[in-house]
Amino acid sequence: MRKKKPLIIVGIFVAILVLFFVAKTASFYPFLFHLVFDKGVNLKQTDNRINILILGIGGGSHDGPNLTDTIILANLDEKNNKVTLASIPRDLWMPDLTGPDKKINNAYAQGESRRKGGGIPLAKAAVSKITGQTIDYAVRIDFSGFEKAVDVVGGLDINVENTLDDYQYPISGREDDTCDKTPEELQSLATMSAEQQALDLPCRYKYLHFDKGLNHMNGKEALEFVRSRHAKGNEGTDFARSKRQEKVINAFKEKVLSAKTLINPAKVLTLYNVLKESIDTDIKQEEFDDFVRLGKNLNKAKIQSAIVDIGDENAGRAGLLINPLITQIYNYEWVLIPRVGNGNFSEIQKYIACEISIGNCPVSKTPLN
Numbered sequence: 001m002r003k004k005k006p007l008i009i010v011g012i013f014v015a016i017l018v019l020f021f022v023a024k025t026a027s028f029y030p031f032l033f034h035l036v037f038d039k040g041v042n043l044k045q046t047d048n049r050i051n052i053l054i055l056g057i058g059g060g061s062h063d064g065p066n067l068t069d070t071i072i073l074a075n076l077d078e079k080n081n082k083v084t085l086a087s088i089p090r091d092l093w094m095p096d097l098t099g100p101d102k103k104i105n106n107a108y109a110q111g112e113s114r115r116k117g118g119g120i121p122l123a124k125a126a127v128s129k130i131t132g133q134t135i136d137y138a139v140r141i142d143f144s145g146f147e148k149a150v151d152v153v154g155g156l157d158i159n160v161e162n163t164l165d166d167y168q169y170p171i172s173g174r175e176d177d178t179c180d181k182t183p184e185e186l187q188s189l190a191t192m193s194a195e196q197q198a199l200d201l202p203c204r205y206k207y208l209h210f211d212k213g214l215n216h217m218n219g220k221e222a223l224e225f226v227r228s229r230h231a232k233g234n235e236g237t238d239f240a241r242s243k244r245q246e247k248v249i250n251a252f253k254e255k256v257l258s259a260k261t262l263i264n265p266a267k268v269l270t271l272y273n274v275l276k277e278s279i280d281t282d283i284k285q286e287e288f289d290d291f292v293r294l295g296k297n298l299n300k301a302k303i304q305s306a307i308v309d310i311g312d313e314n315a316g317r318a319g320l321l322i323n324p325l326i327t328q329i330y331n332y333e334w335v336l337i338p339r340v341g342n343g344n345f346s347e348i349q350k351y352i353a354c355e356i357s358i359g360n361c362p363v364s365k366t367p368l369n
Helices: 008-025 028-036 104-114 119-131 143-152 183-189 195-202 219-227 238-257 265-277 285-299 346-356
Strands: 048-059 068-077 082-087 137-142 154-160 164-170 205-210 213-217 279-281 302-305
Touching: 028 119, 028 279, 048 119, 068 104, 068 119, 068 346, 104 143, 119 137, 119 205, 119 279, 119 346, 137 143, 143 205, 143 219, 143 265, 154 238, 164 195, 164 238, 205 219, 213 219, 219 238, 302 346
Parallel strands: 048 137, 082 302
Antiparallel strands: 048 068, 068 082, 137 279, 154 213, 164 205
């Protein structure tokens, strides 16, 4: 699936790296000189492409602060001016992980629990096994830091395409409130739908509303806008949520890369201090400017998505994953596994390799071992 739009995910990546480069060098003008006149990009590569793992966590006071809500493998092909984005579902079961919860969104958290700084190596290893791709770099972004950064740049102006109403937005820090329910009532509610839980446990949720049209959002509002999962109508779909994320990230990128921000040393330093506490990466400081240059070179790249999901029966599109029965094997959780068998990622690997090298690769209706 090809998208004719700026490279959003690399855009936010580049914006952050610009801040780090400018703040470290304390001058915008040397940065401009290097960006314009130094054309080379000297980064680790695999088959003349660069694979970056991008992780997003709730952080702060969120329930499960190190669980990754966002897991994206970005394959950057500068030679062919092409980018392939593979989003890995957070509920994908990964048997190689330890403990009862083996969903892929727990990989970074498990690594960090073993030792500080262990999250990225474990997440890279897990996603590499799923995709069959060598991962050259990784970056983890804390959503709570993003919220603060939006406030530093003065908020964002977002054009909301459709009115959004979400009556089930979870209140951070109140995920385990009893709402005056007895233990027996809470146990019974645990098997109910999310909609029913929101009705019976109102102290855990709040109502979100955004009017159609131009909205000025502060950091908290922007984060709520992109994280809403249960909005009424079409805004409650993953597709609509992805579009909202793109709008906010692109608006933030434009604010960060604007001359008004970059020529203001105090603002750059403030943003740097906010983001450095919210970002974990294995990119070396001396590689920052190469990444900025790479982002500039790929600004108008062809973008295609590798879709790893359960498919769409109504649209006649087959998927690579299935939702197995909720059993002890999967810790009694709703999870996703490869359709060719739990822990068998061979079909996913072949599909992603095809998307990277050729593009527009259909998923067969019959599983391929």
